[in-house]
Amino acid sequence: MRVSLLVSALILLAAPPVVRAARSKxxxxxxxxxxxxxxxxxxxxxxxxxxxxxxxxxxxxxxxxxxxxxxxxxxxxxxxxxxxxxxxxxxxxxxxxxxxxxxxxxxxxxxxxxxxxxxxxxxxxxxxxxxxxxxxxxxxxxxxxxxxxPAHKVGGVGGTTFAKDIQKKIFDTTCATEFCHGTGAASGGLDLSDGAAYANLVGVLATNEAAKAANLQRVLPNDPADSFLLLKLEGTLAAGQGVPMPLVGGPLPASAIDTIRR
Missing domain, CATH: 2.60.40 (Immunoglobulin-like)
Structure with a gap:
């Protein structure tokens, strides 16, 4: 057994190191x-x-x-x-x-x-x-x-507001909980509780290193397609940018994601 372990150790030491491609400048x-x-x-x-x-x-x-x-x-x-x-x-x-x-x-x-x-x-x-x-x-x-x-699309749709339609109906019930992004938890440093969510999302650079390197903001004003929050909710993240959200309870309904997108 000792000989086998010694041989395994020698093989590992002799193996060439894994060389990662240098990031392009x-x-x-x-x-x-x-x-x-x-x-x-x-x-x-x-x-x-x-x-x-x-x-x-x-x-x-x-x-x-x-x-x-x-x-x-x-x-x-x-x-x-x-x-x-x-x-x-x-x-x-x-x-x-x-x-x-x-x-x-x-x-x-x-x-x-x-x-x-x-x-x-x-x-x-x-x-x-x-x-x-x-x-x-x-x-x-x-x-x-x-x-x-679209040429006719200006501002919000159907009177959608952050406080009424996003904070109260979506964040408060699925995100800002004691186990995820509530006041006491703030998973990943993100507090989505009432009164804190908007300031912590809009125009704020994502903390994930890969997302930060891609200059992704949590919410980029007027551009949901390039907002880290939407990428996480829709599960369209690039490699190294973390995992889709929510972690528990399954994906948000398409109608909820569409409300956030507006």
Missing amino acids: CDLVVNAEGIAEKPEHSKSCTDGDSACDTGQGADGICQYHVSLCFKTAAKGACAREEIEGMSVTAGPGLEGLVGAMTRFKTNLTADSCTEPVDVQVKTRGKRIGRTVLKEQGPGKRERYTFVCR
């Missing part, structure tokens, strides 16, 4: 005509808004004019090998960005951006439409959400 920046650079991971336009929709007016489609740029944290040029190690996967309507990325990598020059291309995001009738571009590189994964708001 090169960042992908999505530039969309008529839209501010921040927030970096979300682009939002209203159907028919000529400042950002380059299509044919209010036709149920937001047409973005987009280029992909590659920069270091110091806004310098990325190394060729880092760009070559990056790839993008397009959601519906964003396929043109994959082609632009492929052409850019095939003939790398001193330019730091791809050629601009038109991509389209459709509304869902009277509801907001969205699609996602996913980027993968050495040691990192990012997602960029494109949102299209």
Whole structure:
């Protein structure tokens, strides 16, 4: 038995160490005509808004004019090998960005951006439409959400309020309990009790390290698709960004999630 244990120990010592891919120093920046650079991971336009929709007016489609740029944290040029190690996967309507990325990598020059291309995001009738571009590189994964708001959709829907419809009907009964996110528990440092929830959610950076690295806020104002809270409730988290919520009792009903999304 001792010989067997000794042999096992020697094998473990002789095994080569596991080497994790170094996180790339090169960042992908999505530039969309008529839209501010921040927030970096979300682009939002209203159907028919000529400042950002380059299509044919209010036709149920937001047409973005987009280029992909590659920069270091110091806004310098990325190394060729880092760009070559990056790839993008397009959601519906964003396929043109994959082609632009492929052409850019095939003939790398001193330019730091791809050629601009038109991509389209459709509304869902009277509801907001969205699609996602996913980027993968050495040691990192990012997602960029494109949102299209219907031309007639302004502000809340049907008188929905945070206090009445979200805090009282959803948070107080399923989240702000003594075992999860109540005043005395505050799991993950998040207190969702009445009077504390709003300030702890809106515009607050997520504490999960992977989510923080992706610059995700718990609730990004006017952009539920790129809000960490909605990603957790819908179970669409990226690797390392934690587990879906709620932990007990099963997922929230779709109607409750839709209320929070508004």
